[in-house]
Amino acid sequence: MATIIKGGTVVTAEREWRADVVIEGDTIREVTADVDTTGHDVVDAGGCYVMPGGIDPHTHMELPFMGTVASEDFFSGTSAGFAGGTTSIIDFVIPGPGDSVLDAYKTWRGWAEKAAGDYTFHVAITWWDESVHRDMGTLVADHGVNSFKHFMAYKNAIMCDDETLVNSFSRARELGALCTVHAENGELVFRLQKEIADKGILGPEGHPLSRPPEVEGEAANRAIRIAEVLGVPLYLVHTSCIDALEAVTRARLEGQRVFAEVLAGHLLVDDSVYRNADWRFAAHHVMSPPFRSKEHQDALWRGLQSGMIQTTATDHCCFRTVQKQMGKDDFRSIPNGTAGIEDRMSVLWDQGVRKGRLTRSEFVAVTSANAAKIFNIYPKKGAIAPGADADIVIWDPDGSRTISAETHHQQIDFNIFEGMTVTGIAKTTLSRGKVVWHDGDMRSVRGAGRYIDRPPFGPYWDAQRTKNRLAEPVAVDRG
Ligand code: URP
Ligand code: ZN
C-alpha cells in the first residue's frame, strides 16, 4: 500500500504544477496527475502547496557552550522543526581545542540517535596537529562528512587561528570537502569587549557594541581570500551585514566559488532589541553575530533575492532564561544563541513570498534545495521527484498563526518572533514517508531520524573549485 498526497500543487526550486505524489516506503515513487487512490492511504493536499521539507543547514542541538548546554535536544529540536515544515538539519560537531576530532564526532552521533528527523554534521576544526589531519580524512572517507567548520571568533574557547584555518582549508581541498566559517575577528571582539566592559557597560547592549559589522566584514574577507589563494570553495554561515555581503558579492562576481547563508532572525529582527529596558528580553537576543540595523536587514533581503545569498538557516541554539542569567552582571557571560527552527519557513513565507520578495520556487530554493545542492545531498533531499526521500511539507498558504513561546514546541521560554502573526503554515509534514505533523498534532517518533551521509565532491570537485588567482608557478630559466 502506498501513501498518496492528493490534489495539491507541487512546488520545487524549478517550477510548480498540479500533481499527486505517490510514496512507497521512505521514498517518492511517482509525481503525476490524477493518480487512482483505491486501496492506498491518502493525504489531502487540496488548496495547498506540496514542497520539499525544509533543510536547516545550521543548528546546535544540546550543544555544550559557554559553560552550559543548549536546552533543545535532538529529539525535541527535530520535532519542533516538523511543526514548521523542516525535516532535516545539519548540526555541528564541535571538539574543544586538543580534543580528538573523531571522538567528538562519535559523541555527537550518540547524542543524535534520539533525533526524530534526519540529520548530518559539519565538523568544526578548532586546533591542528597530525591527528586532526588524519581524522579529517577518516571523516570524509568513512563517515559521510563533506564540510568542516571554522570559528574565527570565541577567543580562548573554540576560535581557530589563521594557521589552523590554512591547514584545514588545504586539507579540505585535498579531500573534496567544503569549508565553512563563522566570520568574526575574534581578537577584535575580545579587545572591544574589554574596552566596553571597562567603560562600565555590562548589560546586553554591550554585546552588539563589541561585534560591529566591520569585525564580521574583516573576517569574511580574510576567509574568502584564504579560500581563494588555496583554491577551495567556501560557505559563510550567518551572514548578517553589508560588510560581509559585499565581500561575498565581490568574490562571486570575480568567479570565486563562495556561498552565503542568512538567518531568518537576521532578516527580521533588528538591533533595537539590545536597548530594551527589560534585561531578560535583551539577553535573549544575545547571539553572534548580533542583530543589525534595518539598513543591513534590507541588504540581506536583497542578497537573498539576487542569489548572492543561497541558503536560509536558524543557528537554532536555545538557552533558557535561567541560562542567560549566567551573564546577569556581564554580557560576556551570557550564552550566545537564539531559537528558530520551528518558525523559519513561516516567517520567510510571510515576509518573503507574501511580500513579493521571493517566488514560491525561490522559497523552496532558499529553504531546502540550495542547501541540498551545496552540501551534496540533492536530489535525495530538497526535491519532489521519483527516488527522492519522501520529506515533504504540505503548505497551507492561507493558514495563519501567531508565534509565541507559550505555544511553540521549542524547548526554550522565549521566542524572538513573539507576537508575529504569520500567514503560510505547515499543515502536514512527512519525514521519509511518515506523517509526523498534521494540523497541530505532533506525531514525531524518538529515534526515527536517520544520519544523512554526504559524499565528498569527488569527480565534481574540479568544477566546484574556485578560481585560483595564483598563476601556475614557473621557475625562471637563467641558463
Ligand atoms: O550565538 C550563536 N550564534 N551561538 C551558536 C554558536 C555560533 O556561533 O554559531
Ligand atoms: Zn556562529
Ligand code: ZN
Ligand atoms: Zn551556529
